[in-house]
Amino acid sequence: MELSRRVTSIAPSPTLALDAKANQMRAEGIDVINFTVGQPDFNTPERICQAAIKAINDGFTRYTPAAGTPELKQAVCGKFKRDNGLDYTPDQVMINVGGKHSGYLVMQALLNEGDEVVVPAPYWVSYPPMVILAGGTPVIVPTQEKNKFKLQLAELEKAVSNKTKAIFLNSPSNPTGAAYSAEELLPVAQFCAERGILIVSDEIYEPMMYDGAKFTATASLSPLIYQNTVTLNGVSKAYAMTGWRIGYMGGPVDLIKACSKIQSQSTSNPTSIAQKAAVEALNGPQDDVKAMVEVFARRRDLIYDLLNQIPGVSCFKPEGAFYAFPNFAAYYGKKAGDKVMTGSSELCEHLLATAHVALVPGSAFGHDECIRFSFATSDELIKAGVERVATALAKLS
Numbered sequence: 020m021e022l023s024r025r026v027t028s029i030a031p032s033p034t035l036a037l038d039a040k041a042n043q044m045r046a047e048g049i050d051v052i053n054f055t056v057g058q059p060d061f062n063t064p065e066r067i068c069q070a071a072i073k074a075i076n077d078g079f080t081r082y083t084p085a086a087g088t089p090e091l092k093q094a095v096c097g098k099f100k101r102d103n104g105l106d107y108t109p110d111q112v113m114i115n116v117g118g119k120h121s122g123y124l125v126m127q128a129l130l131n132e133g134d135e136v137v138v139p140a141p142y143w144v145s146y147p148p149m150v151i152l153a154g155g156t157p158v159i160v161p162t163q164e165k166n167k168f169k170l171q172l173a174e175l176e177k178a179v180s181n182k183t184k185a186i187f188l189n190s191p192s193n194p195t196g197a198a199y200s201a202e203e204l205l206p207v208a209q210f211c212a213e214r215g216i217l218i219v220s221d222e223i224y225e226p227m228m229y230d231g232a233k234f235t236a237t238a239s240l241s242p243l244i245y246q247n248t249v250t251l252n253g254v255s256k257a258y259a260m261t262g263w264r265i266g267y268m269g270g271p272v273d274l275i276k277a278c279s280k281i282q283s284q285s286t287s288n289p290t291s292i293a294q295k296a297a298v299e300a301l302n303g304p305q306d307d308v309k310a311m312v313e314v315f316a317r318r319r320d321l322i323y324d325l326l327n328q329i330p331g332v333s334c335f336k337p338e339g340a341f342y343a344f345p346n347f348a349a350y351y352g353k354k355a356g357d358k359v360m361t362g363s364s365e366l367c368e369h370l371l372a373t374a375h376v377a378l379v380p381g382s383a384f385g386h387d388e389c390i391r392f393s394f395a396t397s398d399e400l401i402k403a404g405v406e407r408v409a410t411a412l413a414k415l416s
């Protein structure tokens with residue numbers, strides 16, 4: 020069968036593939052320590068599960084409006100106001116089948132063949148394929164580790180052309196763990212807003228901020244930036260609800276209308292039951308979120324210390340999300356037998372095969388020098404896993 024050029028030009032999500040491989044090895048009886056997981060290791064809070072059970076028992080099991088239930092849209096508007104000081108009306112928000120789907124729909128609604136979208140690297144694995152599937156061209160802009168991989172205005176200026184339609188920003192970041200302050204975000208956002216470049220601000224890791232740092236929603240920076248931003252968020256990470264598949268976004272009415280039209284012709288609507296659960300997630304008491312973030316903060320201190328103790332490895336302290344992105348370039352070129360560790364992929368393959376530690380190579384995120392560690396796993400496994408990595412690295416020659 021001859022498949023479309025669109026689909027043959029992308030690869031499956033490498034993070035999902037690596038997670039599947041680690042789980043398969045474990046099913047075969049191999050004691051794999053898995054640092055690839057991009058999801059909280061907590062269960063969905065009971066209050067949220069109960070809301071879903073009630074929805075089923077109440078017979079709330081039919082199609083909903085394409086853009087989501089009025090109740091959940093109202094809850095999303097309330098959340099944006101409460102947490103971000105953002106005024107979105109219900110016609111400016113919509114509910115999607117996960118935050119990933121929100122980004123996909125925005126690209127489908129926005130791009131014509133050849134339009135460019137700026138993607139700062141290291142990037143989340145799904146941004147470039149989302150652009151390509153919509154017929155656009157991702158323009159990858161490398162950022163510097165010394166700036167904690169935060170996009171600088173000068174880097175952005177060089178990447179923008181008259182075909183630039185949008186930019187992806189992700190703070191706190193997957194994979195780097197960096198989080199922009201308002202001061203760091205403003206020049207970049209201002210530049211885009213002044214040129215009518217849509218800022219697609221992926222804020223899915225909003226609650227995971229450490230050391231008392233304040234989260235800044237891009238759209239809250241100024242009225243002009245608000246007009247030129249679509250804010251993507253969801254319940255997957257904040258409420259340990261990755262399997263429920265509920266994301267949401269807020270932005271300009273015409274864009275939301277366009278995305279709703281595509282959703283109405285593709286998925287129809289997100290699951291009715293999951294929407295009820297998401298209402299409870301957003302409107303209910305938020306103590307469970309706080310408790311989760313406290314645990315992540317402790318693990319982040321732990322993994323940061325352990326990684327920096329490995330000779331030749333360096334890592335800045337993650338400011339948000341649940342990832343560390345240490346630099347392993349000192350080991351590139353070293354050998355295990357006659358196998359050369361030419362880059363992050365080869366090193367991760369070696370570590371999985373010999374140390375039984377699953378990691379995501381930086382190459383998957385457009386930055387080969389680093390390797391991503393998710394610390395959404397227990398203290399014990401963090402300690403044991405990093406020790407295995409250190410031992411395997413010491414054996415390279």
Ligand SMILES: *Cc1c(COP(=O)(O)O)cnc(C)c1O
Nearest residue numbers: 117118119143193223253255266
């Ligand atoms: C997990 C994640 C999302 C969204 O995940 P969904 O489960 O689709 O809601 C979006 N952006 C980034 C950077 C993520 O890591």
